[in-house]
Amino acid sequence: MGDFCDRSLSLDERMECAMRQTAPGTALRRALDMIIAGRLGALICVGDVDAVLAAGDDGFPLNISFTANRLFELSKMDGAIVIDKDLTQIKRANFHLNPDPSLPTSETGMRHRTAARMSILTNAMVISVSERRQVVNVYLDGRSFQIKTVQEIMDMVNQLLVTLQSTRQALDRNLLRLTTLELDNYVTLADISKIFSYFEVLMTAADELDDLIDQLGSEGRTIAMQREQLVGDMDDEYTLMIRDYARDSSEETAREVRRQFHELDAAQLHSFKRVGAMLGYEGLGEDSIMAPLGLRTLSRISVVREGMADKIVDEYGSLQELMDDIEDNPSRLDDIGVKNPGILADSLYRMWGRKE
Numbered sequence: 001m002g003d004f005c006d007r008s009l010s011l012d013e014r015m016e017c018a019m020r021q022t023a024p025g026t027a028l029r030r031a032l033d034m035i036i037a038g039r040l041g042a043l044i045c046v047g048d049v050d051a052v053l054a055a056g057d058d059g060f061p062l063n064i065s066f067t068a069n070r071l072f073e074l075s076k077m078d079g080a081i082v083i084d085k086d087l088t089q090i091k092r093a094n095f096h097l098n099p100d101p102s103l104p105t106s107e108t109g110m111r112h113r114t115a116a117r118m119s120i121l122t123n124a125m126v127i128s129v130s131e132r133r134q135v136v137n138v139y140l141d142g143r144s145f146q147i148k149t150v151q152e153i154m155d156m157v158n159q160l161l162v163t164l165q166s167t168r169q170a171l172d173r174n175l176l177r178l179t180t181l182e183l184d185n186y187v188t189l190a191d192i193s194k195i196f197s198y199f200e201v202l203m204t205a206a207d208e209l210d211d212l213i214d215q216l217g218s219e220g221r222t223i224a225m226q227r228e229q230l231v232g233d234m235d236d237e238y239t240l241m242i243r244d245y246a247r248d249s250s251e252e253t254a255r256e257v258r259r260q261f262h263e264l265d266a267a268q269l270h271s272f273k274r275v276g277a278m279l280g281y282e283g284l285g286e287d288s289i290m291a292p293l294g295l296r297t298l299s300r301i302s303v304v305r306e307g308m309a310d311k312i313v314d315e316y317g318s319l320q321e322l323m324d325d326i327e328d329n330p331s332r333l334d335d336i337g338v339k340n341p342g343i344l345a346d347s348l349y350r351m352w353g354r355k356e
């Protein structure tokens with residue numbers, strides 16, 4: 001019998017898999033909620049059945065199909081319950097586990113120490129429900145996470161949604177202003193640094209929300225939709241904005257700059273020097289003028305199809321060059337395949353506030 005959540009996965013991926021398998025909406029989670037509500041305890045091993053059975057003795061061989069009710073009923077007995085990796089069969093109950101006592105664990109209480117040790121000794125996902133504390137811990141390879149109630153998760157979700165909403169509003173306001181500044185050729189390092197820090201707050205909150213959505217299982221669908229509305233298009237905007245301002249505008253460099261920004265704390269993100277250096281420029285001050293390529297602004301215009309913004313930028317070199325040339329020489333856009341150069345020019349002027 002195999003291990004729980006493919007052994008070829010990294011431990012982080014296996015932990016995520018365990019989170020999904022114990023999320024609200026699953027039969028396993030229903031059983032755990034019933035055990036807590038019944039003020040019972042439990043020690044449950046899921047997967048790597050042969051290794052689990054080799055690490056203990058006694059108990060009742062059952063080989064009955066798995067249901068939440070059966071698992072709940074069996075938890076009234078002492079000892080561990082052994083389940084196959086696909087959660088289809090309960091193999092044994094009232095099973096006494098004897099993992100090597102020298103395996104390291106910082107847990108207290110025999111149930112939890114045994115759970116931690118069994119997860120090191122085998123590839124099973126081991127779950128302990130504490131009778132005294134009414135908490136559920138899930139162990140994989142000696143590492144564990146505590147299952148939160150839906151209410152606890154929702155409290156955290158609501159806080160994050162407030163952060164996402166207010167950050168998104170601030171970001172929208174600042175991006176609108178940035179577009180005008182870009183068309184005026186008046187963007188400073190301070191302007192873009194501020195916007196990068198908003199992007200980072202948004203993306204960090206979105207990552208935290210993703211973890212919670214996984215923990216919510218089937219109850220997380222509407223939250224996932226709200227997340228998409230608040231963050232979805234901002235992921236591309238962020239990358240385009242870095243490409244607009246980095247000395248090297250390639251997508252690989254943009255990914256690398258994003259990775260580096262993500263590692264900075266809030267104070268470091270407010271250091272203009274540092275942000276300038278990460279974009280590939282030394283010795284810039286907060287008032288240094290930054291000339292954008294225009295990829296982000298051009299991509300917002302409906303007549304600029306996928307891939308066309310890159311072509312325009314390759315042709316003109318910068319947004320400013322395009323603005324300088326567009327009125328005198330509209331056929332140049334035609335030549336590189338822009339279908340409606342007039343509409344493109346109008347859209348840019350409207351964004352600039354120079355035309356009604």
Ligand SMILES: Nc1ncnc2c1ncn2[C@@H]1O[C@H](COP(=O)(O)OP(=O)(O)OP(=O)(O)O)[C@@H](O)[C@H]1O
Nearest residue numbers: 041078079080096097109110111112114130131132
């Ligand atoms: N080695 C083991 N094998 C199987 N079951 C065990 C083992 N150790 C503990 N248990 C189960 O855990 C129950 C509680 O044990 P104990 O009070 O020592 O642990 P605990 O960690 O303090 O648990 P709790 O937090 O639930 O009070 C036991 O009655 C038994 O059902």
